[in-house]
Amino acid sequence: MELIYLSRKDVEDLHMTMKDVLAAVDNGFRLKGLGKTEMPPKPGIHPRPNAFIHAMPAYVQEVEAAGLKWVSGYPSNPGKGLPYITGLLVLNDPATGIPIAVMDCAWITAMRTGASAGIAAKYLARPDSCTAGILGCGVQARTSLMALVETLPQLKEVRCCDVFPAAAKRFMDEMGKLFPKLQLIPCDKPADIMKDADVVFSAIALVTKPKPPLDAGMLKAGGLGVSLDYDSAWTSAAMKECDKFCTDDVGQMLSIKEHGVYFSGIPKKIYADLGELAAGKKKGRTNAREKIFAMNMGIAVDDMVTAKVLYERAVKTGAGVRLPL
Ligand SMILES: NC(=O)c1ccc[n+]([C@@H]2O[C@H](COP(=O)([O-])OP(=O)(O)OC[C@H]3O[C@@H](n4cnc5c(N)ncnc54)[C@H](O)[C@@H]3O)[C@@H](O)[C@H]2O)c1
Structure with missing residues (x-):
């Protein structure tokens, strides 16, 4: 058994556009609205004041995306020349539970957050x-x-x-x-x-x-x-x-x-x-x-539907590094 590891650069090089992310996230919201997702509220730990490390699991039917994002936000990081948001995302095969990918989640977080703002505008703005x-x-x-x-x-x-x-x-x-x-x-x-x-x-x-x-x-x-x-x-x-x-x-x-x-x-x-x-x-x-x-x-549904597209592209193109489980 092996999984695909995708660094931040690997993720970016898969060229998923904002249009692609919007389509994936809108569909994720639709499936959530239809009751076709499982997503418990995210638990978190808080090792420093105003800092968080959150665990965000979700399963999305139809898209067949299952996994967990482990993401941190540290307000003191930018002062140290480090990014505020960092983390990893693990995708599992929904049929067997076996991990199939580990990827950087900073790009995914930024893109799906932007997409969620865009989707809010789609339904709620003039x-x-x-x-x-x-x-x-x-x-x-x-x-x-x-x-x-x-x-x-x-x-x-x-x-x-x-x-x-x-x-x-x-x-x-x-x-x-x-x-x-x-x-x-x-x-x-x-x-x-x-x-x-x-x-x-x-x-x-x-x-x-x-x-x-x-x-x-x-x-x-x-x-x-x-x-x-x-x-x-x-x-x-x-x-x-x-x-x-x-x-x-x-x-x-x-x-x-x-x-x-x-x-x-x-x-x-x-x-x-x-x-x-x-x-x-x-x-x-x-x-x-x-x-x-x-x-x-x-929400984790947004992350998983985005990560699933990236995973499929990595399988197709051979991007990333294959690691033994
Ligand atoms: N809702 C989501 O899905 C989601 C996802 C990721 C991050 N976030 C949140 O989004 C926020 C921004 O995250 P980011 O990754 O863009 O961080 P960032 O550090 O890249 O950007 C934050 C910006 O806000 C500015 N800023 C901070 N306090 C301010 C204030 N009081 N008034 C005006 N400007 C101020 C900073 O100078 C900085 O330019 C954070 O609160 C983060 O937790 C939300």
Whole structure:
């Protein structure tokens, strides 16, 4: 028995585009909405303040993807020249349980997180959205913008803010080269990204005692707010003023809330998860005036469906290293 090991570079060299990841993740959400997935809420350990190492297992029927992601987020890493998010993903053969691949999961995490923001926009933003705001110009913000460009084809203007203006500048330089038709505008204050923005997403450092800068009254009527950083960036009032509050997994959200560290300020009523929207069980946006909020925590189904495509490409191309079990 042998498994395939894929390094970060091996994964990247398989050339899975954001369009490919969006298709895989949308299908994963659809299968989740149809009850064709198994995904217990993620347990985690916390060896340092504000740091986490999470175990994220999932099985997705039809796609036949089964596995576990073991992913860490350390806010102190960037100061040491190390990435905030690192980790590994193990895929198993669903028929035998035998491990078939081990791969770096940083690229997968970034791409499927961006795709989840894009899918939230697909179902919950106004389709004619042309202005976006971004708080936190890091890795997840880059992939989220890549996905928004796919799902909101009329996107023209993007307002960018980071606690480090140099990070915002790097982001704008890079994304400007990738999407020359987009107008990227630097903003000094978080409130400035909200001005007239149709979609706003936040991807700042996740902290346990946040002072969220995005407050009620800032999101315009008809706007969509997407949080990728739990409740670090948005006040309880900002979430509660929205007509619909959605998430990527209700079970995981309630389980995290129960631990008492995050989500104490979310609205009582969770309208839908992205699975229900993708499966057509609930309607997403129904008019151009409603304010909608999506809290995307990141789910293992997204990881497994993405990893399965990468695995199949590695089998086909011979990429990676074969290791004995
Ligand atoms: N929901 C998901 O699926 C998912 C997946 C991965 C990461 N995340 C979360 O996304 C967030 C960003 O992760 P990343 O990998 O992009 O990290 P990153 O370090 O690459 O980027 C974070 C950026 O936010 C900026 N920042 C930090 N605090 C800020 C503040 N208070 N105001 C403005 N800017 C601030 C940093 O300067 C940095 O540029 C984290 O909270 C992480 O836990 C979510």
